[in-house]
Amino acid sequence: MIQKPKGTIDLYGKEGKKFIYLQNLIADLCEKYNYEYIKVPMFEASELFHRGVGETTDIVTKETYDFVDRGNRNLTLRPEGTAGVIRSFIENKMYANPNQPVKLYYIGSSFRYERPQSGRLREHTQFGVEVLGSDDPMVDAEIISIAVNLFKIIGLKGLVVKLNSLGDTESRIKYKDALINHFKPRIDELCDDCKLRLERNPLRVLDCKVDASHELMKTAPKTIDYFTDDSKNRFEKVKEYLDALEINYVVDPNLVRGLDYYSHTVFEIQAEIEGFGSQNTICGGGRYNNLVETLDGPATPGMGFGMGIERLLLALEAEEIDLIKDDRLDLFIANISSEKEEVFSIVQSVRLSGFKVETDYLNRNLKGQFKSIERLNPKYFIIIGDDELKSGQVKIKDNDTKEEETIGIYDIVDYLSVR
RNA sequence: GCGAUUAUGGUGAAGUGGUUAACACACCAGAUUGUGGCUCUGGCAUGCGUGGGUUCGAUCCCCACUAAUCGCCCCA
Numbered sequence: 001m002i003q004k005p006k007g008t009i010d011l012y013g014k015e016g017k018k019f020i021y022l023q024n025l026i027a028d029l030c031e032k033y034n035y036e037y038i039k040v041p042m043f044e045a046s047e048l049f050h051r052g053v054g055e056t057t058d059i060v061t062k063e064t065y066d067f068v069d070r071g072n073r074n075l076t077l078r079p080e081g082t083a084g085v086i087r088s089f090i091e092n093k094m095y096a097n098p099n100q101p102v103k104l105y106y107i108g109s110s111f112r113y114e115r116p117q118s119g120r121l122r123e124h125t126q127f128g129v130e131v132l133g134s135d136d137p138m139v140d141a142e143i144i145s146i147a148v149n150l151f152k153i154i155g156l157k158g159l160v161v162k163l164n165s166l167g168d169t170e171s172r173i174k175y176k177d178a179l180i181n182h183f184k185p186r187i188d189e190l191c192d193d194c195k196l197r198l199e200r201n202p203l204r205v206l207d208c209k210v211d212a213s214h215e216l217m218k219t220a221p222k223t224i225d226y227f228t229d230d231s232k233n234r235f236e237k238v239k240e241y242l243d244a245l246e247i248n249y250v251v252d253p254n255l256v257r258g259l260d261y262y263s264h265t266v267f268e269i270q271a272e273i274e275g276f277g278s279q280n281t282i283c284g285g286g287r288y289n290n291l292v293e294t295l296d297g298p299a300t301p302g303m304g305f306g307m308g309i310e311r312l313l314l315a316l317e318a319e320e321i322d323l324i325k326d327d328r329l330d331l332f333i334a335n336i337s338s339e340k341e342e343v344f345s346i347v348q349s350v351r352l353s354g355f356k357v358e359t360d361y362l363n364r365n366l367k368g369q370f371k372s373i374e375r376l377n378p379k380y381f382i383i384i385g386d387d388e389l390k391s392g393q394v395k396i397k398d399n400d401t402k403e404e405e406t407i408g409i410y411d412i413v414d415y416l417s418v419r
Numbered sequence: 420g421c422g423a424u425u426a427u428g429g430u431g432a433a434g435u436g437g438u439u440a441a442c443a444c445a446c447c448a449g450a451u452u453g454u455g456g457c458u459c460u461g462g463c464a465u466g467c468g469u470g471g472g473u474u475c476g477a478u479c480c481c482c483a484c485u486a487a488u489c490g491c492c493c494c495a
Contacts, residue, residue: 058492058494059493120495279495370455374455
């Protein structure tokens with residue numbers, strides 16, 4: 001038997017229902033914020049991710065699905081959503097659109113070659129939004145509010161917004177050096193992972209769980225001390241806008257993100273739910289004011305997030321939230337007539353009038369069809385045989401009260417409509 | 420990339436170094452039933468992840484591989 005590739009999942013049945021329902025919900029919400037849907041390729045030139053996401057990041061150095069196609073092109077399955085959207089923004093010259101800023105959203109698969117565990121897959125679905133062309137802190141707050149409001153709509157409670165600022169690029173570089181100078185002389189006292197982190201991404205050292213209580217962590221330089229006044233004010237503004245939207249958040253000075261392109265605002269939304277796995281970041285994002293330039297576009301500020309739909313599904317499960325409320329079958333039509341086509345056409349017409357209708361496709365006898373009715377539990381059911389077709393009268397039975405009423409065979413829709 | 424645990428039918432699972440691998444649910448056939456829901460009867464893994472090895476003999480012991488689950492790193 002051929003099985004699915006490691007780290008992938010099949011979503012079907014109830015889970016599949018939730019998945020598509022969430023996507024519709026997301027689309028509705030984004031429309032209200034006036035974001036436009038964008039669909040970009042699932043694979044891009046490898047170079048895009050190397051330059052966009054960052055040459056030294058874990059994602060690019062050891063997690064991409066790279067391949068060479070039959071035309072000898074170096075391609076990569078996208079490991080995240082932003083780089084492709086930015087590429088499209090530049091390629092389609094959206095920076096010249098009359099309406100600025102450009103507000104986009106997308107939903108699609110991302111691929112990373114990692115060891116699967118709870119909340120981590122090799123193919124996962126990301127919902128993301130990006131705003132390009134405005135550096136206003138209002139945009140930062142709006143982006144965060146989209147995620148928060150989605151969670152509100154679906155009733156998720158155990159989530160916390162963690163917020164931080166990395167400052168502008170200049171202060172970030174200065175701060176990086178300060179960290180290296182601080183840790184380097186005594187690096188031997190820290191764990192092996194920290195030694196690697198100091199080389200690759202010094203900010204991450206602060207995030208270490210093993211050495212969290214080490215003296216060097218407490219005496220480490222703070223981001224805020226390296227901020228320019230502008231950066232400080234900017235961060236304050238973001239907080240004011242969030243307050244205005246009544247969004248709760250926790251400022252976490254140790255919050256850094258793994259992708260190279262971030263500057264200023266960064267945030268994560270984490271699940272703090274009993275029994276949730278250790279991969280608890282459901283949504284993460286921030287500002288990237290240099291990314292468009294890095295990818296050869298005109299200097300354009302940007303802000304966005306990515307959200308893991310599968311993790312969202314896990315959170316819903318952990319909080320036992322039943323997303324799908326009304327998916328009960330309206331009507332089952334048992335077809336025991338010798339003129340199956342006539343009954344079949346009645347089934348279709350009731351469906352097209354807006355009701356959820358099921359029938360039998362296996363030419364089962366009445367007993368078998370009753371079993372289906374029992375399993376599917378429709379609100380109503382009707383048995384149509386030759387007698388009913390001849391008389392034009394059917395008995396419609398309320399499956400809850402077991403009450404039966406005789407109506408005309410073409411009055412089914414009317415009957416259901418007034419209930 | 421590293422670590423831990425696991426791998427028996429459609430599902431949940433019990434089990435043993437040696438004739439027919441428990442039990443439950445589901446499913447199928449039939450009986451009964453005021454069109455189904457209850458009850459009863461019967462059926463349902465020639466095989467215990469894959470490949471090697473140990474043994475007279477392995478689903479049960481050993482090794483490798485694969486996969487799953489969870490954790491580290493990292494991230495959605």
